Amino acid sequence: MNKAVKLVAVGAAFLFGATFAGNVTVQADxxxxxxxxxxxxxxxxxxxxxxxxxxxxxxxxxxxxxxxxxxxxxxxxxxxxxxxxxxxxxxxxxxxxxxxxxxxxxxxxxxxxxxxxxxxxxxxxxxxxxxxxxxxxxxxxxxxxxxxxxxxxxxxxxxxxxxxxxxxxxxxxxxxxxxxxxxxxxxxxxxxxxxxxxxxxxxxxxxxxxxxxxxxxxxxxxxxxxxxADQAVIKKNPGDGATVWSKGGVWYTDKSFKHKANGIKKHMGSYWSFAYGKLIKSNWTNSWGMYYWSDGDGKLVQGKGTWKGYTWDFGTDGTYYVKNATPKSLNKLVEQLNK
Incomplete structure (x- = not known):
């Protein structure tokens, strides 16, 4: 079954401070x-x-x-x-x-x-x-x-x-x-x-x-x-290569500028979110049923931050999604705060 990725952007300013380690969930039996x-x-x-x-x-x-x-x-x-x-x-x-x-x-x-x-x-x-x-x-x-x-x-x-x-x-x-x-x-x-x-x-x-x-x-x-076993190199950290390219303010996943970037992409050592070629900045992204925040430059953030009087925790484990609310309750809260 092919996956579909839903992207939702709703905006405002976000202030970031301390960091926090993420939780781990395992199957029981x-x-x-x-x-x-x-x-x-x-x-x-x-x-x-x-x-x-x-x-x-x-x-x-x-x-x-x-x-x-x-x-x-x-x-x-x-x-x-x-x-x-x-x-x-x-x-x-x-x-x-x-x-x-x-x-x-x-x-x-x-x-x-x-x-x-x-x-x-x-x-x-x-x-x-x-x-x-x-x-x-x-x-x-x-x-x-x-x-x-x-x-x-x-x-x-x-x-x-x-x-x-x-x-x-x-x-x-x-x-x-x-x-x-x-x-x-x-x-x-x-x-x-x-x-x-x-x-x-x-x-x-x-x-x-x-x-x-x-x-x-x-x-x-x-x-x-x-x-x-027997693999010469296992990369523990993200690389720093280019995976998306910009032309006229629109981002693409190929150098021939035929395929617009969509979804979360890794580029130059950071993660970025795109909606049909547009780089999302200072906005939420709802992807894979989780919420992510892009800063003013467009990078996905980690750590803790405040937005509209609430503290949000994105962890420091490399997963980037907000940890202190379920997607369903967060969706309702974000909608209320943006009214």
């Missing part, structure tokens, strides 16, 4: 949220979203869809890789495999490697073969040679580590003796189940939700460090 996998169905993910997943849910790694077959390149991959790295998360990729022959698997592996390299997937990351096509399932153990060909080519051509992902009902399609990544969804996942504990990981839910993100997500419990 579910398997660990060690890794989340994302694709175009989740829309373009952002650094604040991944930071919130890291801090509030314990997410350590992200696996993003890179490609499918020999023609489809997931448009969210490059941005997801960059956002996950900026959030200090391990990043991996997956390719949806359609091949049922060795030759076809090699061709798809070459394409997946080229797209992963173009997207910036780091050497040493995992590039997974996603095996779930009905024709592949029907092949049973005969599919192992096809998956093995894909994996071998990925390692040779890309320098990526690799494994296979499939459903628990079709383990026989994964290479014999190899630890894999298995999906199987109990009616009520609990922390004591530990299904497929001899594999790299278990995808236990395909409808998980996160408080800063719209839609539903696949979440996974990991049993080893396969998805959290």
């Amino acid at each position: 579910s398997p660990r949220y060690d890794m989340v996998d994302v694709s175009n169905h989740n829309g373009q993910m952002t650094t604040p979203e991944f930071i919130d997943m890291r801090d509030a849910y314990g997410v350590k790694a992200v696996t993003t869809k890179i490609s499918e077959g020999t023609t489809y390149h997931d448009w969210t991959a490059a941005g997801n890789i960059r956002a996950a790295q900026e959030a200090g998360l391990y990043i991996n990729g997956y390719h949806y495999l359609r091949a049922t022959t060795v030759a076809g698997a090699i061709a798809e592996a070459d394409y997946a490697v080229a797209m992963a390299q173009a997207d910036g997937l780091p050497v040493g990351a995992v590039l997974v073969a996603d095996v779930e096509e009905p024709a592949q399932m029907a092949m049973g153990a005969n599919m192992q040679a096809v998956v093995t060909a894909f994996e071998n080519e990925v390692q040779i051509k890309g320098g990526f580590r690799t494994t296979a992902y499939t459903m628990g009902s079709h383990l026989e399609v994964t290479p014999y003796g190899e630890k894999s990544w298995i999906a199987s969804y109990p009616f009520t996942p609990t922390s004591t189940q530990n299904w497929y504990a001899t594999e790299h990981g278990w995808q236990f839910d395909s409808k998980a939700t996160f408080r800063m993100s719209l839609g539903v997500f696949d979440v996974n419990q990991l049993y080893d460090n396969f998805f959290t």
